[in-house]
Amino acid sequence: MDKLKSHVEVLSSKAVYEKSLLKLDELIQLVNEVLGTLEGDTDSNSQWKTQRQEGDGKITKRLKIASKSASAFAKEVQKKCTTTKNYMAKEFKAVYNKAQKLNETVPAAFPYDLRKLLSPCSFKKSAIIDLIIDSFCRQGRLSLAKRLMFEAPSGRSKAADHTTLQSYRRLFAIRNALMRKDERPALEWLAVQQQLEDKGLNKQDMEDSKNTEVRLRNLSFELHKLHFLNILEEAAAESVDPQGHRAHQQRAVTYAREFLGVFYPTHAREIGKLTTLLLFSHDLMNSPSAHLFTPHLVHNITSLFEREYYHSIGLPLLDPLFTTLDAGFTCLPHTLKVQQLISENPGLLQTEDDSIKADIHLGDHLQFHSTFVCPISKDMATEANPPLLLKCGHAISTDAMLKIISSSPRRNFKCPTCPTEQRPCDTLTLHL
Ligand SMILES: [Zn+2]
Numbered sequence: 429m430d431k432l433k434s435h436v437e438v439l440s441s442k443a444v445y446e447k448s449l450l451k452l453d454e455l456i457q458l459v460n461e462v463l464g465t466l467e468g469d470t471d472s473n474s475q476w477k478t479q480r481q482e483g484d485g486k487i488t489k490r491l492k493i494a495s496k497s498a499s500a501f502a503k504e505v506q507k508k509c510t511t512t513k514n515y516m517a518k519e520f521k522a523v524y525n526k527a528q529k530l531n532e533t534v535p536a537a538f539p540y541d542l543r544k545l546l547s548p549c550s551f552k553k554s555a556i557i558d559l560i561i562d563s564f565c566r567q568g569r570l571s572l573a574k575r576l577m578f579e580a581p582s583g584r585s586k587a588a589d590h591t592t593l594q595s596y597r598r599l600f601a602i603r604n605a606l607m608r609k610d611e612r613p614a615l616e617w618l619a620v621q622q623q624l625e626d627k628g629l630n631k632q633d634m635e636d637s638k639n640t641e642v643r644l645r646n647l648s649f650e651l652h653k654l655h656f657l658n659i660l661e662e663a664a665a666e667s668v669d670p671q672g673h674r675a676h677q678q679r680a681v682t683y684a685r686e687f688l689g690v691f692y693p694t695h696a697r698e699i700g701k702l703t704t705l706l707l708f709s710h711d712l713m714n715s716p717s718a719h720l721f722t723p724h725l726v727h728n729i730t731s732l733f734e735r736e737y738y739h740s741i742g743l744p745l746l747d748p749l750f751t752t753l754d755a756g757f758t759c760l761p762h763t764l765k766v767q768q769l770i771s772e773n774p775g776l777l778q779t780e781d782d783s784i785k786a787d788i789h790l791g792d793h794l795q796f797h798s799t800f801v802c803p804i805s806k807d808m809a810t811e812a813n814p815p816l817l818l819k820c821g822h823a824i825s826t827d828a829m830l831k832i833i834s835s836s837p838r839r840n841f842k843c844p845t846c847p848t849e850q851r852p853c854d855t856l857t858l859h860l
Contacts, residue, residue: 429537431533431536431537435529442526455508459505465497553582559749561592563748565593573593577592595741603730606729611655614647617737618648618651643736647729648691649695649698652687654725656684659676661712667711744796758788758790758791762788800823802815805828809858809860816855817856818855822844822845824843824844829852
C-alpha cells in the first residue's frame with residue numbers, strides 16, 4: 429500500500445498541466461482574434477457585394493485580398509494548433525508513463541478479488557444514490573446534489589427533492605448565522621420545533637418525545653446564553669464610556685430576567701455563573717467564566733443545534749455514507765479471512781442457503797442502539813425473535829430456544845452455554 433501511495437504522490441506531482449493550459453489559452457485567444465477579424469471582413473464583404481451589384485470595378489481585386497488574408501489566418505491557426513498539440517503530447521507523455529506503472533502497482537496493492545465477496549444484487553441502487561445525494565447536501569454541494577437528483581431520480585418525487593434541498597439551505601443559513609454569533613434564526617427555528625412538540629405533531633413515541641423536549645429546552649437555554657454573553661461583550665467593548673457600558677449592562681440584566689429566568693428550575697447553577705459575569709463586565713477575560721468567551725462555546729452550540737436539526741428531519745448527525753463506508757472497511761478484513769477459510773475448506777459451507785453468519789464487532793462508535801446477537805444462531809434479535817434471559821443468567825434468541833425444545837420430548841432444555849436444565853416458562857423476554 430505504501431508503494432501505491434508513493435506512486436499516486438509522484439503521479440499527482442507530475443500531473444501539472446499549467447504550461448499546456450497556457451498554450452491552449454494562447455491558441456483560443458488566436459482563434460478568437462482571427463474570428464473577430466474575419467467577421468469584420470464579412471461585414472465589409474457584404475458591402476463589396478452591394479458595391480459590385482452597383483458595377484464598381486475595384487471589387488474583384490478587394491475580394492481577392494480578403495480571401496488571401498483568410499487563408500493566411502487559417503495557416504497561422506493550423507500552425508499554432510500543431511505546436512500546441514505537440515507540446516501537450518510531450519507534457520502528457522511523462523504523466524502517461526507514470527500512470528502506466530500504476531497498472532502494475534494497483535493489483536499488487538489489492539490482492540483480493542472483492543467481486544467474489546460482494547453480490548451486486550444485495551445492493552439497492554436507489555439507496556446508494558440517496559446516500560450519495562445526502563452526502564453531497566451535507567458537504568454543502570447542493571448544486572451537485574441537485575444535478576444527481578435530476579440525472580438519477582431513483583423513485584423520489586420532485587417535491588421531496590425540493591424539500592431536501594430547502595432543508596439543507598435552511599440548516600446552512602442558521603449554522604452560518606450561529607458561527608457569526610447570531611442566534612436569532614436558530615431561536616426562530618427552535619420556537620417552531622417546540623410548538624410542533626407541544627402539539628404532538630412530531631411522530632415519536634412517548635419516551636422519545638420526552639427526550640426531545642429536554643434536548644430542545646437545553647438548546648434553547650444555550651442560545652439565550654449566547655445572546656446574554658454577546659450583550660456582555662458589547663458592554664466590555666464600551667468599558668471606557670461609563671454611560672454606554674451601564675446601558676449594555678442594564679440590557680443584559682433585562683435579557684436575563686426575561687429569557688434566562690424560565691430555565692432557573694433546571695439550570696440554576698449555570699444561571700448563577702452567568703449573572704456573576706455582570707460583576708466582571710469591564711474585564712470579562714479575567715472572570716471565573718472566561719472560557720465562555722472562546723470559540724469553543726459557539727462551536728459546541730452549533731453542534732447541539734445541528735444534532736437537533738438533523739433529528740427534526742429524521743436524519744442522523746453523522747453522514748450515513750461515511751458510516752456505511754466505515755462499517756464496510758471494518759468488516760472487510762474479517763470477511764476476507766472467512767472467504768480464505770472457505771476456499772481452503774470447501775466442505776465448510778454446507779448451510780441451507782450457502783451462507784455463513786459471522787458476528788463482527790464494529791467498535792463502539794458504530795453502535796447506535798442496543799443490539800443482541802444470539803450466541804447460538806448468530807441472528808440479530810428482532811421484535812419477532814426477541815432475546816430470552818435464561819434461569820442461569822445466559823441469554824439466547826427465542827428461535828434458538830424453540831429449535832432446541834423441538835427435539836426434546838419433555839419440552840425442557842439445557843442452556844447451551846452452561847448445562848443448567850430449565851423449561852420455557854423459566855425464561856424472561858428481554859426488551860431492547
Ligand atoms: Zn447458562
